[in-house]
Amino acid sequence: MTLLQTQNLSAFYGDFQALFDINVTVDEGETVAIIGANGAGKTTFLRAVAGALETAPDMVMFEGQSIGHHTAHDIVRLGIAMAPEGRRLFPSLSVEENLLLGGYSKRPGPWNLKRVYDLFPRLRELRHLPATDLSGGQQQMTTVGRALMSNPRLLLCDELSLGLAPVVIRDIYDCLGTITADGTTVVLVEQDINRALDASARFYCFQEGRLALTAPTKGFDRAAISAAYFGI
Amino acid sequence: MQTDRVERGTLAGRIFAVVAVVLFAALVAMPWWGDAGNMRLVAEMAYYLALALLWNLLAGYAGLVSVGQQAYVGLGGYALFYLTGALDVNVYVALLIAGPFAGLLSIPVSVAVFRLRGAYFAVGTWVVSEVFALGASLIPVLGGGSGLSLTPDIMREIAPDRAGRDMILYLMSLAIAVIVFAIVYLLLRSKHGLALTAIRDSEPASASLGVNTFRTKFIIYTVTAACTGLVGGLIFLQKLRISPDAGFSINDWTVVVIFMVVIGGIGTIEGPFIGMLVFIVLRELLADYGAYYLILMGAIAIVVMLKAPSGIWGWVSHRFNIELFPVGRRLALAPTEDGGKK
Amino acid sequence: MEWLNTFVQGSLLGGIYALFAIGLSLSFGIMRLVNIAHGDLIVLSAYVAMVVGQGTGLDPISCLVVVVPVMFALGYALQRGLLNQTLTGGLLPPLLVTFGISIIIQNGLLEGFGAYTRRLQQGAVETASLQFPGGISIGVYPLLVFGVALVALGSLQLLFYRTGLGRAFRAVSDDADTAELMGVDNRKLYAVALGIAMIFTAIAGVLFAIRTNFDPSAGPIRLILAFEAVIIGGLGSMWGTLIGGMMLGIAQAVGAALSPTWQILAGHIAFLIILIVRPSGLFPRTRD
Numbered sequence: 001m002t003l004l005q006t007q008n009l010s011a012f013y014g015d016f017q018a019l020f021d022i023n024v025t026v027d028e029g030e031t032v033a034i035i036g037a038n039g040a041g042k043t044t045f046l047r048a049v050a051g052a053l054e055t056a057p058d059m060v061m062f063e064g065q066s067i068g069h070h071t072a073h074d075i076v077r078l079g080i081a082m083a084p085e086g087r088r089l090f091p092s093l094s095v096e097e098n099l100l101l102g103g104y105s106k107r108p109g110p111w112n113l114k115r116v117y118d119l120f121p122r123l124r125e126l127r128h129l130p131a132t133d134l135s136g137g138q139q140q141m142t143t144v145g146r147a148l149m150s151n152p153r154l155l156l157c158d159e160l161s162l163g164l165a166p167v168v169i170r171d172i173y174d175c176l177g178t179i180t181a182d183g184t185t186v187v188l189v190e191q192d193i194n195r196a197l198d199a200s201a202r203f204y205c206f207q208e209g210r211l212a213l214t215a216p217t218k219g220f221d222r223a224a225i226s227a228a229y230f231g232i
Numbered sequence: 233m234q235t236d237r238v239e240r241g242t243l244a245g246r247i248f249a250v251v252a253v254v255l256f257a258a259l260v261a262m263p264w265w266g267d268a269g270n271m272r273l274v275a276e277m278a279y280y281l282a283l284a285l286l287w288n289l290l291a292g293y294a295g296l297v298s299v300g301q302q303a304y305v306g307l308g309g310y311a312l313f314y315l316t317g318a319l320d321v322n323v324y325v326a327l328l329i330a331g332p333f334a335g336l337l338s339i340p341v342s343v344a345v346f347r348l349r350g351a352y353f354a355v356g357t358w359v360v361s362e363v364f365a366l367g368a369s370l371i372p373v374l375g376g377g378s379g380l381s382l383t384p385d386i387m388r389e390i391a392p393d394r395a396g397r398d399m400i401l402y403l404m405s406l407a408i409a410v411i412v413f414a415i416v417y418l419l420l421r422s423k424h425g426l427a428l429t430a431i432r433d434s435e436p437a438s439a440s441l442g443v444n445t446f447r448t449k450f451i452i453y454t455v456t457a458a459c460t461g462l463v464g465g466l467i468f469l470q471k472l473r474i475s476p477d478a479g480f481s482i483n484d485w486t487v488v489v490i491f492m493v494v495i496g497g498i499g500t501i502e503g504p505f506i507g508m509l510v511f512i513v514l515r516e517l518l519a520d521y522g523a524y525y526l527i528l529m530g531a532i533a534i535v536v537m538l539k540a541p542s543g544i545w546g547w548v549s550h551r552f553n554i555e556l557f558p559v560g561r562r563l564a565l566a567p568t569e570d571g572g573k574k
Numbered sequence: 575m576e577w578l579n580t581f582v583q584g585s586l587l588g589g590i591y592a593l594f595a596i597g598l599s600l601s602f603g604i605m606r607l608v609n610i611a612h613g614d615l616i617v618l619s620a621y622v623a624m625v626v627g628q629g630t631g632l633d634p635i636s637c638l639v640v641v642v643p644v645m646f647a648l649g650y651a652l653q654r655g656l657l658n659q660t661l662t663g664g665l666l667p668p669l670l671v672t673f674g675i676s677i678i679i680q681n682g683l684l685e686g687f688g689a690y691t692r693r694l695q696q697g698a699v700e701t702a703s704l705q706f707p708g709g710i711s712i713g714v715y716p717l718l719v720f721g722v723a724l725v726a727l728g729s730l731q732l733l734f735y736r737t738g739l740g741r742a743f744r745a746v747s748d749d750a751d752t753a754e755l756m757g758v759d760n761r762k763l764y765a766v767a768l769g770i771a772m773i774f775t776a777i778a779g780v781l782f783a784i785r786t787n788f789d790p791s792a793g794p795i796r797l798i799l800a801f802e803a804v805i806i807g808g809l810g811s812m813w814g815t816l817i818g819g820m821m822l823g824i825a826q827a828v829g830a831a832l833s834p835t836w837q838i839l840a841g842h843i844a845f846l847i848i849l850i851v852r853p854s855g856l857f858p859r860t861r862d
Contacts (some may be wrong), residue, residue, distance in 0.1 A: 050755055052751065052755060071754070072754040073760070076756065082755050084755060088755075090745045090749060092744045097741050097744075100738070101741055101758075102756055104756055104758055105757030146756065150757055297665065297666065297669055299673070344849050347849055347853040348849070348853075351668070354608075354610075358794075358798065362798065363842045363843070363846070366839040366842070367839070370836070487673075487677060490670070522685060529677075530674040530678040533674045534656070534670075534675070537666070538671065541667060
């Protein structure tokens, strides 16, 4: 069943057009990767889906409903959650308070504090510390946990690997496996192409705001991606 | 081959200049065709226009939203009264000193208030004005709470008879409005004006390009204070009396000025003219309704700020693409070889 | 012992100044909005209490039962209906819109109630005093007001650090954009924030009007006093505001001891000195 579908999605920052007619489809239970160079529009795409950027109503369809004109907080209520680029944890809040804030919309579902701590045991020990005191990897876990607290049907992950050491990245992606095993649909934006492709069933490659390439990841020639990635 | 040029004037601006000159000549000739009441009204319009142009320069161009300019109105007025009264200085000389005196006092003030930003800067300037007002009320030689008056001798220094005085004060009001306008206009056309527009658009960006934002803002603040002091001296010269409440009244010298600029069009040089006219018309129309005209002006200012933040002139100028007083610079592209524009 | 007395009176004055400052501090901390109409809203609360008192015969403090919900609703409506639209336009819209509201309130009160000075009568507690050794005499009323300030700040502390709403307030204050992405309805939250600010504004308005004469133009000086308390204490720190209010009160008391007409001026001068010497205040906390 199609969970998310964008139809000729175009997005602007003032007069600057960041996305041109993007058509992306995500089926329920899938993990889809979005790759591309800096400035390709990947984060803009996620923000448009999450409602942080206003678009025409029909440009973003979720569970068959137009949500392009909805506010970001309404979209959380509908079942889309984001782990934003750069973590964006709240410095005035402790780890636990950040997680609790994630549950603000009170959507029913399997995720709660205990379950998040079971997924990320290290956070349980650190839960009363100010969130920004944690290491990069621990902050990233908190960000994902915070998004999970809203019991989303669709999880948007923006640059999970940004600024993290390879062994930490591996740990986080292992956890992602646990999340998707439950049936949560995930859209993954990544600059680390190999990580993204290893974790996903299909991928889209963006280039300067446009869709350059889309294919299943299984068996796809990685070398062929460079052409789409760099636009050569 | 023609090159791209930077142009200053516009056609609308040139037409307007001709109309303005004719109107102005008529105003100058008013002592010969108008009556005392009308002259007083025009004089009032002139000094309100001057105050509005100055506040607009400060807030609309330099981004310094001051709610304390009444401090300099009062300082200028008190300087005039003290110099002529206690120190026996000639009234014209005193008027010439009043401005720079206010400007001088604005220097230590800026040391304190420039530490604040945005709305905090606004309230800070207000506090400073209150300090001056309270100070004036506590100093005996300044007349304490009841203030000072101008003696008939001082008034006779201007002209021996009533009609002569009315004419001279009226012409001085026009002159000061023209002088303030000239200072503001020339400032905005100069490289300081370009710096101001840059600072207004983005202070960090302009600083990174080498614009000395602090010095530019400091110069604008002190020049504005000095001009406001000069206008203040003139205002109270015509009122013949000054007291701490009247001299430093936020309602008389700041509230109405802010409304004029906001409704007319903040950040445009034409705005203060329009705002001043709107204010005078509204006040005269609603004269019988007490404080209601202020409530109405407050409501209009709120609506303008929410719906048309560039004010009446901003809306007109944007819609019809006119600029009457050319302070901007436009790039006139040279035609390309194939006849079209680049 | 004269100086000790001055010190004590001045410190207690800090109670009412802290109460003035709470509303201003809340709206700046959560919405980054400096409400120029804040002082006028304090005075408006006093007039509402006066009207309720005249209608019901209740004493002013009992009238708070009506005044507080009324002012909460007004704050909620003001933010939701008007001020939320000013938050994205930069510096000028919030400043000028609240300035416009200030003028409308002042002149509306003038037209509605006239320029007469008023006072709310609470009764014997206004003049009662407690005697302490060393010739210190402390008024019961200032002590009561200081106690209310402590309770107010304490309850705000609880709200911010022990409730989900307070958590949301802190998150929005940190990063409004991300809070929205987490499901927080910012616009509604801001309206609740101003409503809560108005609860304390209402309390401050009634308490001050029992002790001090007021008229429609009494707003601006209250704004300035609140502002001075916040700046001296340091932006963003609730308890710092209490200390700031006390320092302001002490400066004023010292000025008044030298000469009664110097009271307010002494406060302004202390404020300006702090501004020049230590611009971030005594206990600064807010990141802008």
